[in-house]
Amino acid sequence: MQKKQNKKQGEQGKQGRQGRQGERLTSLLPYLIALASGILMGLTVAPVSAWLLAWIAIVPLWVLVVTSAKGKNQFPPAFFWGIGFHGVALFWITGIHPMTWLGVPWLPSLAITIFCWGFISVLGGVFLTIWAAVMVRLNGQKPWLRVLIGTAVWCGLESLWSAGPLWWSSLAYTQSPHNLVILHLGQLSGPNTVTAAIVAVNGLIAEGWINRRGTEGTEKISSVFSAPLRFVNKYLVAATVLLITLHLIGFFLYSRPIAQPPEAALKVGIVQGNIPNRLLRSSEGFRRAQENYTNGYLTLADQGVDAVLTPEGALPIFQRNLMETALVAAVKEKGVVGWIGAFGERGDSYTISLFTFNSKGEIVSRYDKSKLVPLGEYIPFEGILGGIVQRLSPLEAHQVPGSANQIFDTPFGRAIASICYESAFPEQFRRQAAAGGQFILSSSNDAHYTASMPFQHHAQDIMRAIETDRWSARATNTGYSGFIDPHGRTLWISGYNTYETHAETIYRRQTQTLYVRWADWLTPLLLISSGGAWLLIQPEFDVKKRLKTKQSKIYLPKMK
Known part of the structure; x- marks a missing residue:
């Protein structure tokens, strides 16, 4: 009898350990997903140059930030995404080692190299953490508002970073030199125009994934088409339309002849x-x-x-x-x-x-x-x-x-x-x-x-x-x-x-593009318009939130 009890306790202990391991793996999963998607973004530039990945590599991060319950685990995953992107994209910094030709001993040279690479990678993580902090505040807001504000804040942070001495890896440069068509958006308002395009498309795809359940955005044209159209999502459609439209604008600019007098x-x-x-x-x-x-x-x-x-x-x-x-x-x-x-x-x-x-x-x-x-x-x-x-x-x-x-x-x-x-x-x-x-x-x-x-x-x-x-x-x-x-x-x-x-x-040449004339006008416009939209919608959002809280309360009957 004692042997059976010991065996049963052993099995229960084993199951408990497996459960704890599963919980730890589950808690680590957001970090791993964020790091992996950041690495994918880092692969868009040389030497890999997988530039197409830029149009989907932010999606996992966006979904993590928006869907995590009550804002938990938001900041660390965003931090790891930033480290993944900037760490991989700027891995070439390690090429300065060894600096023995400058008279720097091998170990100090390694220390300087790791510090430089690590510092810029961590700085990228900090900026992504700030972006995530803003996005957390938008939990429960309309998806289109999240896309607008998320795009504006990302562009604003890139502008802030590029104003300092440490700058290199804009999202826009993920498309160079391979996607010259989309890079022509830079003639409108500089590289942030391309950055905004990448973030907005990623955001719409992410919102499409978040809102994939149900039939929101579906138009039942007829009973014949109603079944397949259940899987159509307006955010995914918007992402596709936006991606095509932006490339058409870029193609128009790219196709203009260059005068060679x-x-x-x-x-x-x-x-x-x-x-x-x-x-x-x-x-x-x-x-x-x-x-x-x-x-x-x-x-x-x-x-x-x-x-x-x-x-x-x-x-x-x-x-x-x-x-x-x-x-x-x-x-x-x-x-x-x-x-x-x-x-x-x-x-x-x-x-x-x-x-x-x-x-x-x-x-x-x-x-x-x-x-x-x-x-x-x-x-x-x-x-x-x-x-x-x-x-x-x-x-x-x-x-x-x-x-x-x-x-x-x-x-x-x-x-x-x-x-x-x-x-x-x-x-x-x-x-x-x-x-x-x-x-x-x-x-x-x-x-x-x-x-x-x-x-x-x-x-x-x-x-x-x-x-x-x-x-x-x-x-x-x-x-x-x-x-x-x-x-x-x-x-x-x-x-x-x-x-x-x-x-x-x-x-x-003496031509002047809109960007040369007016500098980066798009980022201030995005920040002002997104801030204005948030102020307009916030009162309505607060009212709905209070009503939802009231409706969720359960009143038990009084006991006699």
Whole structure:
């Protein structure tokens, strides 16, 4: 008898343990789903480039946020979605390790790399948590209002983040360079137009899933069609219509011909020097830089180009020493304009700069990089962290940014200049286009990263060319250099880790898109309209909520 009781107790204990394990798995499921869907969004960019996933990857997160009871478990799942997306999309950051070529020991280099990657991923999680917090407040609201507010808040948060120094992975860039049609919405109100499209479509699909039960949104045309139409959902129909309509608008903009008057033509040559950063600061690296860029310049000059563009920091020396280089001597000899990347000087500090040398070998303009890479090019909170970081790394702490309102005049008219990291900041390009910039010169050095980073960088430049309706010439140290037309089509792209020269004809343009004229007008419009709609509907929502609470009360009869 005792054995039977022990056996029974053992089985009950086993069942209890299995039940607790099942409960733990159930509690973990929202986190796993959110993380997985965030990872799917991260796969939309290089190196995987599964851009179609962007139109469904927010759906699981949206459903989790809206359907979880009483707002429980909302924030952690949203946090994990943000980590999944930004962590995967920005995994290329880990390419900076090891920094032994800078004199940083292997372990500190690993620590710096993990910190940089982890910080930006966590920051993405924080922004998604804020978005989820707003969405939780909308529990019980009309689905269309949730879509409107959810889209507005997402765009508002991206605008807020892009106004700071750490910005790269907008939802919009998930579509570049593959979906050029939808990227043309950027001509209307910048990249947030594309972001809004992606969030709205995802939101409608999610609401369709949430409201899949019943026959809401179904129109019974006849008894013959009533059965299949039970499965039709107005939110899914709205998502499909919106997706098609937005692509049709983009296709209309994409299909417009590009004027190419001969008088606006400008033949530009690019030199991709292919000098690893670990050598660039050494005497051997400087010798190779002079040789590669001078020979490339001479080759392109003999091909009849009007100007030659070099990458960021092509000659790693200060402005005062540029006149003594073989490259500037070649400019004086050939009389072909040169845009040369080097270091400018500002008091005791220096800038990363792009200099215009005219046909006489004289500097006639200079553009200083204004968006610097944290830790890599400057130390945030230098008074607090300066000593700590310098103990880990010999990186210069005295690099300073250029002015935010620079213009870059050249012998061929005003240009839109961008140096490396600035490609992620559309306002830099919009402002210069509004000030009369007629073509884009993008000068970069991505040599210390894997190939996925420069491909994402090229994708950013494609978006900037479309938004401003400008031709773009992009020169990099090791790849990918290229030429882009105003529709975002890549006319030529270099190999990776190769020495190359290439010439292409671009055209100066003075058109102004709605985005160039009015900046991002869509995000404020969405925020104002969604706020107004919420204020109008909130009283009605509160009344319905009170009535529902009253009706749910059960009054028991009094006992005699």
